[in-house]
Amino acid sequence: MNITRRQFVPLAAASAMAAFGVAGCSNDTASTATGSTPAADTGSADASSDGELTLFESGKLTFATSPDYPPFENLEDGEYVGLDMDLGRAIADYLGLECVYTNIDFDGIIPAIVAGGQADAGLSGISITPEREEQVLFTDPYYIDNQAVAVMSDNTEITEDNAAEALNNEAVTIAVQSGSTGADFAAENFPNAEQLPFPNFTDAFAAVQAGQADAVCGNKAVVDQMLAGAYSDEHTVLTSATGEEYAIAVSQDNPDLVDAMNEAIAALTEDGTLDEIIANNMG
Known part of the structure; x- marks a missing residue:
């Protein structure tokens, strides 16, 4: 990778x-x-x-x-x-x-x-x-960072136990930031899923809350920060040690x-x- x-x-x-x-x-x-x-x-x-x-x-x-x-x-x-x-x-x-x-x-x-x-x-x-x-x-x-995927906390279809498989499904939509490595990671690891890009990463989280997307993918530091703030009703189901260098x-x-x-x-x-x-x- x-x-x-x-x-x-x-x-x-x-x-x-x-x-x-x-x-x-x-x-x-x-x-x-x-x-x-x-x-x-x-x-x-x-x-x-x-x-x-x-x-x-x-x-x-x-x-x-x-x-x-x-x-x-x-x-x-x-x-x-x-x-x-x-x-x-x-x-x-x-x-x-x-x-x-x-x-x-x-x-x-x-x-x-x-x-x-x-x-x-x-x-x-x-x-x-x-x-x-x-x-x-x-x-x-x-700085070094990794990738993470989050879904709504009440999502019973995509869990920590099955995320890798469940996300790679044509019925799943993953919100990402346009041009980001989160978009690259989702495309590489979940090629069967539909990707929904946004210019702003905050909009990707909002899309999950609004039901426009099933999951959001991006760098772990930012996902953690978002979930600790305005998007506390979402939680992380998958992380990957990509070792990205900023x-x-x-x-x-x-x-x-x-x-x-x-x-x-x-x-x-x-x-x-x-x-x-x-x-x-x-x-």
């Missing part, structure tokens, strides 16, 4: 907007920023021989994200919250840049990074897959930015910041 998107195991322990709306910056063309002064005690990273990073907007590190995937990214009272959002801010701070987030549906993030002109990188619970590696560069991974996606034309962010991720791992970010968001 291919490693694919999103068990709560931090990699630090394993190895050391409305469409395209930008929050906090204008839609200017890409520019080159001569890195500003880094924050105190954070260090700095020069990604090229002359110390310059090619950025969407000078002085700002703009991440494309789909904020419907707690505990990694979510919008609460207009504020971007979650593990990825805190990580993005920490990386930008390390590089002496302002962190900016722009909303893009998940299945549009990789195409947007490839096309350019909207963000510097994609940070949205994106798993490294061979298919994605053909389109973008990835930073070093910062990383930040960057244009193949911008390897210097990957190098700079890798330096930041390494520093944040070494000083314990990454572990702290994970603990704060997974509690």
Whole structure:
């Protein structure tokens, strides 16, 4: 099985907007920023021989994200919250840049990074897959996750005892997020089932509650978070240790930015910041 998107195991322990709306910056063309002064005690990273990073907007590190995937990214009272959002801010701070987030549906993030002109990188619970590696560069991974499938708690047809078989049935509909590895996992493991894709993962859970789908498939960290919150009337019937590695996606034309962010991720791992970010968001 291919490693694919999103068990709560931090990699630090394993190895050391409305469409395209930008929050906090204008839609200017890409520019080159001569890195500003880094924050105190954070260090700095020069990604090229002359110390310059090619950025969407000078002085700002703009991440494309789909904020419907707690505990990694979510919008609460207009504020971007979650593990990825805190990580993005920490990386930008390390590089002496302002962190900016722009909303893009998940299945549009990789195409947007490839096309350019909207963000510097994609940070949205994106798993490294061979298919994605053909389109973008990835930073070093910062988190490992697995896959899970949930159904309504009163569903007696699909249970923990028979899930693997019962889900692979042409009478079963599985809700997924478009373009996610949850969709890939469902297609690979339950090929006889019908797949019902949604741009937002929250809508996939709502579809199960509404009777539009029998099950929802996605990354375990997010499924666990959803079931602990608004969707407590659903429960997990199957998990799979897919060992998916989350990383930040960057244009193949911008390897210097990957190098700079890798330096930041390494520093944040070494000083314990990454572990702290994970603990704060997974509690």
